Amino acid sequence: MPRLFSYKDFASGSPTVEAFANKHSPIIICNLEAKRDKPFNVKVKIGKTIKHPNSPEHHYQYIQLWSLETLIATVKLERASFGDLPVHVEANFTFIPKVSLRLIALAYCNKHGLWQSEEVFIKVKE
């Protein structure tokens, strides 16, 4: 089992440590309510306010969206598509929910490992 990192693990550290966690943290952006059996859109952005490097040696490789133990989707990132400069990498997920969701995004940096977002609860209504 790989170690999972999260922003809160580092948020109370020095400014350098906080910045390290800030630029690695996946952020879930979506409505907090969804309609059952209708397409629902979720955006995952990497980095709260600080952009992450995107060099050949140091970049994000994939983003996953989970609801509890269910993997909803994986987006494999092609680094060159985002250029060589630091960037807020983003991935968009669209799926059809059946039940309420407890979303967690996981994202993998090839140098600093697997990072998880905060959990977001989505109420699914008729």
Ligand SMILES: [Fe+2]
């Ligand atoms: Fe990194």
